[in-house]
Amino acid sequence: MGNHWFRQPSILPGFGLTLGFTVFFLSGIVLLPLAALVLKTASLSGSEFLAILTDPRAMASYRLSFGAAMVAAVINAVFGFIVAWSLVRYDFPGRRLVDALIDLPFALPTAVSGIALATVFSPNGWLGLKLAAAGVQVAYTRLGVVVALILIGLPFVVRSVQPALVEAQRDLEEAAESLGAGPFTIFRRIILPAVFPALLTGFTLALARGIGEYGSVVFISGNLPLKTEITPLLIVIKLEQFDYQGAAALGFIMLVMSFVMLFAINLVQAWGRRRHTQAGR
Amino acid sequence: MAGAAPRVEARRNASVGTRAGRAMLIFISIAFLALLLLAPLGAVLAQALAKGVAAYLESFRDPDTLAAIRLTLLTAAIVVPVNTIFGICAAWAIANFEFRGKSLLITLIDLPFAVSPVIAGLVLVMLFGAHGWFGQWLQARDIAIIFTVTGIVLATIFVTFPYVARELIPLMQQQGSEEEEAAITLGASAWVTFLRVTLPKIRWGLLYGMILCNARAMGEFGAVSVVSGHIRGMTTTMPLQVEILYNEYNFVAAFAVASLLALLAIVTLVIKTLVEWRADRRTG
Numbered sequence: 001m002g003n004h005w006f007r008q009p010s011i012l013p014g015f016g017l018t019l020g021f022t023v024f025f026l027s028g029i030v031l032l033p034l035a036a037l038v039l040k041t042a043s044l045s046g047s048e049f050l051a052i053l054t055d056p057r058a059m060a061s062y063r064l065s066f067g068a069a070m071v072a073a074v075i076n077a078v079f080g081f082i083v084a085w086s087l088v089r090y091d092f093p094g095r096r097l098v099d100a101l102i103d104l105p106f107a108l109p110t111a112v113s114g115i116a117l118a119t120v121f122s123p124n125g126w127l128g129l130k131l132a133a134a135g136v137q138v139a140y141t142r143l144g145v146v147v148a149l150i151l152i153g154l155p156f157v158v159r160s161v162q163p164a165l166v167e168a169q170r171d172l173e174e175a176a177e178s179l180g181a182g183p184f185t186i187f188r189r190i191i192l193p194a195v196f197p198a199l200l201t202g203f204t205l206a207l208a209r210g211i212g213e214y215g216s217v218v219f220i221s222g223n224l225p226l227k228t229e230i231t232p233l234l235i236v237i238k239l240e241q242f243d244y245q246g247a248a249a250l251g252f253i254m255l256v257m258s259f260v261m262l263f264a265i266n267l268v269q270a271w272g273r274r275r276h277t278q279a280g281r
Numbered sequence: 282m283a284g285a286a287p288r289v290e291a292r293r294n295a296s297v298g299t300r301a302g303r304a305m306l307i308f309i310s311i312a313f314l315a316l317l318l319l320a321p322l323g324a325v326l327a328q329a330l331a332k333g334v335a336a337y338l339e340s341f342r343d344p345d346t347l348a349a350i351r352l353t354l355l356t357a358a359i360v361v362p363v364n365t366i367f368g369i370c371a372a373w374a375i376a377n378f379e380f381r382g383k384s385l386l387i388t389l390i391d392l393p394f395a396v397s398p399v400i401a402g403l404v405l406v407m408l409f410g411a412h413g414w415f416g417q418w419l420q421a422r423d424i425a426i427i428f429t430v431t432g433i434v435l436a437t438i439f440v441t442f443p444y445v446a447r448e449l450i451p452l453m454q455q456q457g458s459e460e461e462e463a464a465i466t467l468g469a470s471a472w473v474t475f476l477r478v479t480l481p482k483i484r485w486g487l488l489y490g491m492i493l494c495n496a497r498a499m500g501e502f503g504a505v506s507v508v509s510g511h512i513r514g515m516t517t518t519m520p521l522q523v524e525i526l527y528n529e530y531n532f533v534a535a536f537a538v539a540s541l542l543a544l545l546a547i548v549t550l551v552i553k554t555l556v557e558w559r560a561d562r563r564t565g
Contacts (some may be wrong), residue, residue, distance in 0.1 A: 013471035014463055019374040022386070029438055033404035036414050040407045079293065079313045086310040089305055100554045104318050106493070106529075107546035107553075109500025110398075111520040112539045115527050116321030126320060137463055151317050169469070183302060215502035218528070219432050229508055232399035236507060239403065241483025244412045249404045258395045262388070266329035 008260055025255050034255065041252040045247055052249040062253075063233040068142060068230075072149035073157075077203045079150075080157025083197075086156070088165040102158050110215025117148055118220040129164030140222030145230065148216040153206030160202030164195040197272025208261035212254065327544050328536035340537035348514040349522035349538070352430065355500050356518060360437045360498040365491055368445025372483075373475075376453030377461065387450065401439045402507025403544045405432060428510030433518060436504040441494045448490030449483055456482055489556045496549040500542055 004059055007015065041049065052058065086092070087099050105113065121128045121138040138144050168191060176186045214232040221228040228239075233256060238247040330337050340346060371390060375383060391402065407413050409426035419426065426432045460482070464474040479528040482489075509516045517525060519538055526535035 001306075005313075005381075011376055011460075011465055011475075012458060013465065014366050014373060014379075017380050018370040019378070019380070022367065022371040022374055022390075025370075026389055026442075029442060030389070031436070033408045033439070034392075034396075036408040037400070037404045069364050079309070083310040083313065086307045088417065090307055092307050094311075096554075098314060100550055101314060101318055103550055103553065104322070104546060107496045107500075107549040108322075109502060109539075109542045109546070111502040111523050111544045112325060112500070113321060113544075114502075115523060115535060115539060116324045119324045126324065127316070128302050147548050151321070154317065180448055183299070198524050207394060212395075212400070214397065214399050214506075219524075232503065235403060239406060239507060244407070244410070247403060248407060251400050252406075252553055254397055254400055258392075258397070258400070261393070262395045266388070 011110065021077060037189050037248060037251055040244070040248040042137070044249060048245065049249050052246050055254060057225050057229070058231070058234060058250060060226045061088050061229050061234045064145060064228065065211050065231040068145040068205050069153075069213075070104040070161065072146050072153055072209040072210050073203050075150055076153045076157045076206050077199055080202060080206075081161055081199060081218065081280055083095055083154075084158045084161035084165055088162055089240065102155050104154075105155050107132050109221070110152070110213070111218040113151055114148065114219030117151065121147060121220065125275060139220050140224075142221075142228055144220040144222070145228060148211060150204075152213050152216055155208060157199070157202035157203035159199045161195055164198035168194040172248075197275055200268050201265065201272060204261065204265045208258065208265065211257060211261070288475075322543060325539050328532055329540040330531050331536075336533050337537050337540075340534040343534065345514040345517070346522055346526075346534065346538060347534045349517045349519050350436050350541070351521040352433070352517065355430070356434055356437050356493050356527050357498045359434050360441055361491055361495050363438060364441055364494050365445050365487070367442070368447075368449050368490060369487070371446040372453050373479075374451050376456075377458045391443050393439055398440055399502030399507055401504035402436050404434055405439070405508050409435075427508050428512065428516060430432035430516060433505050433516060436508045437498050437501050440501050441497045444494035444497065445487070445490035448486045448493070452486040453479075454485055485556050485560055489553060490559065493550050493553050496545060499504035499545055 026206055044052075074142060083102070083137050087095060087102075118139055119125050121131070121144060123129070123132045123137060123139065123216050125139070128137075128139055136143070138147055173186055176190055180191070212232060214230070214236075218233055221233075223228065223229055223233055235250050235254070238244075238250065290457055329340075346396065371386075374380075375387065406427055409415055409419060411420065411427075426435065460478050461474050464478045465471070466536075469477070499518075500520055501518075502524070505518055506521060506524070509518070511517060511525065512519060513525065519542055521534050523538045524540070525530075526538065
């Protein structure tokens with residue numbers, strides 16, 4: 001105690017115990033294992049590391065993981081916004097039920113989403129059958145990966161945008177409308193600027209989750225090397241083949257990607273907060 | 282995880298745009314969600330019951346499936362209390378005290394959310410696996426972690442690590458610590474203060490965090506898949522059993538187990554909605 005450099009004084013007890021346990025547990029469960037991965041990767045020589053990372057199969061997997069996550073996040077940004085808008089601004093029968101249902105992808109185990117989507121979209125499934133008639137195959141193609149990632153990412157966008165829409169200043173929209181602005185002008189000039197930081201946060205969260213997603217994707221993607229193989233699956237395959245160095249190197253790259261995404265999310269959120277305070281309310 | 286649903290009922294439907302535009306947006310929303318959420322949920326049920334109720338129930342007589350259900354319950358029974366104790370400690374330290382490095386600590390607690398589940402499993406293999414940092418040391422002492430229940434529990438703790446802390450930290454920060462300070466000043470012990478003052482204030486948030494943690498703990502697939510070794514009847518949890526049965530084209534059994542997990546998800550959503558509804562009434 002009495003260490004004012006480290007912490008401000010308080011009469012509440014338990015600081016040492018709770019912070020000590022928190023840091024100890026965090027270190028043991030999260031940081032130590034992550035450090036083990038980094039150290040394992042560091043034991044590779046530079047050329048070995050580069051050879052693993054630039055292997056054509058690995059490159060194809062990054063393109064798919066990142067590309068599909070990007071496409072899914074863009075689709076979620078559009079439809080997630082429409083869903084959030086409908087839930088916040090309109091009243092319709094079953095609105096509360098729909099609102100509760102949004103979190104289903106959070107609560108539903110990914111393996112269950114995976115086999116369910118594979119069944120629905122398989123060429124003889126409910127939707128797959130109709131899409132096959134139109135010449136579109138979803139299951140066991142890249143499109144299947146995108147569909148799985150749309151499901152997984154949806155709640156991130158809706159739950160980010162909802163509070164921003166609640167807070168948006170309605171009087172501005174009404175003023176614009178009474179001055180003769182059409183719905184598209186109002187959307188572009190008033191609504192979109194107000195919710196853009198929240199939308200971007202939701203988009204980034206969905207993207208980050210999509211890049212790392214495994215369970216819901218592997219059942220629908222077909223897992224063909226160079227075609228429909230995501231990076232997390234390639235790591236699992238390397239582990240199963242006892243290629244620990246290869247798995248470590250790819251895992252390290254994904255970990256770096258996670259940190260970049262985490263940093264991006266923090267930046268977007270800080271930017272949103274700054275804009276919010278600058279709006280001066 | 283995103284925050285609670287917004288709580289404004291006023292002035293709905295008074296929005297800009299025409300009546301037709303409104304109907305169209307609502308239709309798009311519901312159609313999108315029905316395709317994306319309800320169709321898969323319906324498929325689980327339809328496939329599970331495809332050969333009748335008897336075949337569905339028969340799936341639960343498989344000893345390996347029963348072992349998977351037991352292992353999932355055991356894992357959750359260990360992981361949820363552990364992460365709850367951690368979450369309460371972290372929230373107490375972070376919400377009640379000002380100290381250096383606090384925002385770094387919060388970021389690090391969130392880290393498992395940002396990491397791919399496969400990486401969560403992979404790092405444990407790098408630490409405890411035969412070629413891992415402690416591999417030799419563990420082998421010499423005949424301790425196995427990877428491909429055992431211990432590994433499954435550790436991987437699950439990793440992926441569900443932030444859930445309780447994430448709910449409690451903002452809640453306790455928002456509530457402030459004046460009441461705790463008053464209790465301590467009046468001579469209550471730390472433990473009594475926590476039980477009588479803090480716990481009643483945070484109980485709904487705590488319950489919320491715990492059910493989310495439980496849902497993820499029971500449903501985790503990627504991380505557990507990497508460390509489990511898929512030994513039937515020994516180290517397969519329910520989601521892994523679903524995968525095994527599905528890959529064997531035993532669809533009724535796979536979807537029967539999946540239907541239990543889907544039920545878990547729905548129960549989780551119902552409790553979550555009730556908790557939010559309660560919180561609404563208290564604040565609103």
